[in-house]
Amino acid sequence: MVSGNYEVDYGGFCCVYNVLARIDDLRRGNGSHSSEKQEHDAVKHENSLKAAGISAGEAKVEATFVPQNTVPRIFSKTSLASPKAWRNLKNNSGLAVDILKLLEQVKKHQLTSIKDLYRGLPEIELIAKDVLSAAENFVRVLVRWIDETFSSLVNGGQPADDVWSIILEVVKNIFEDLLAKERGFSKVVFGGSRSSRRASYIWGVLLTHKCTTELSDLEIKNHSIVVGTYSQWLIANSGRKEATDALKEVQALKATLANTESLAKEAGIQAEAAKKLADKVWLQVKK
Numbered sequence: 001m002v003s004g005n006y007e008v009d010y011g012g013f014c015c016v017y018n019v020l021a022r023i024d025d026l027r028r029g030n031g032s033h034s035s036e037k038q039e040h041d042a043v044k045h046e047n048s049l050k051a052a053g054i055s056a057g058e059a060k061v062e063a064t065f066v067p068q069n070t071v072p073r074i075f076s077k078t079s080l081a082s083p084k085a086w087r088n089l090k091n092n093s094g095l096a097v098d099i100l101k102l103l104e105q106v107k108k109h110q111l112t113s114i115k116d117l118y119r120g121l122p123e124i125e126l127i128a129k130d131v132l133s134a135a136e137n138f139v140r141v142l143v144r145w146i147d148e149t150f151s152s153l154v155n156g157g158q159p160a161d162d163v164w165s166i167i168l169e170v171v172k173n174i175f176e177d178l179l180a181k182e183r184g185f186s187k188v189v190f191g192g193s194r195s196s197r198r199a200s201y202i203w204g205v206l207l208t209h210k211c212t213t214e215l216s217d218l219e220i221k222n223h224s225i226v227v228g229t230y231s232q233w234l235i236a237n238s239g240r241k242e243a244t245d246a247l248k249e250v251q252a253l254k255a256t257l258a259n260t261e262s263l264a265k266e267a268g269i270q271a272e273a274a275k276k277l278a279d280k281v282w283l284q285v286k287k
Helices: 016-027 036-052 056-063 095-117 122-155 160-183 194-217 224-237 240-286
Strands: none
Touching (some): 016 056, 016 095, 016 122, 056 194
């Protein structure tokens, strides 16, 4: 990014993809370099970046535009294998807890980075802070939406597995069918001049910023892509709970009828025996 006669490092532009990638790195233990080998690898990586003429922050921005990363790795099916993997209420653990805890750490680190990168460039610093703030807010809104949607539907009688399935589908659609297309994964210039690549990445980050802001304002649940996916699920599952309840009632009724039939047979046998006994007594009386 160019300001006046200077090229500005765009590594401070941290949208939701960047934030989630950093959280994922910290969660997997990739955010610290404690061992000698890790320190060596870090230095080697830094040297390769210098040779390529980009900073670590810029490399992170560029990595989020790789087509394979349309859905952040932290929201993969493996990470979201079950509701308990997302949030385990018994021991207050899970991906949701980790995300919110590490979000603060990423935010503090990025604010420091933004301040250092854009010292003396207040307008650029303000834009970078706005992008980071919107990303942080979107992550919080998304976590809250997942928690509230799961709780509401399950408490309403929907099967937990079915509810989790639709939540995963919506999360996938948000990133793959909305954000990825809006930020222009297919339009980013991976070749070409350095300036055109920088412009593409910055433009993609700003488009992501715009889209996540809209999603947050609509609390996610009111966005058309969420409403559409949810409506299709409701139609596909309409009457499913009622049908399950009806089946249980039928099974209970069958059990009752079977029991009644058994009692009737038993009563019939007892009645026949009583009749025979009464006939026998009557014959004795007549004699």
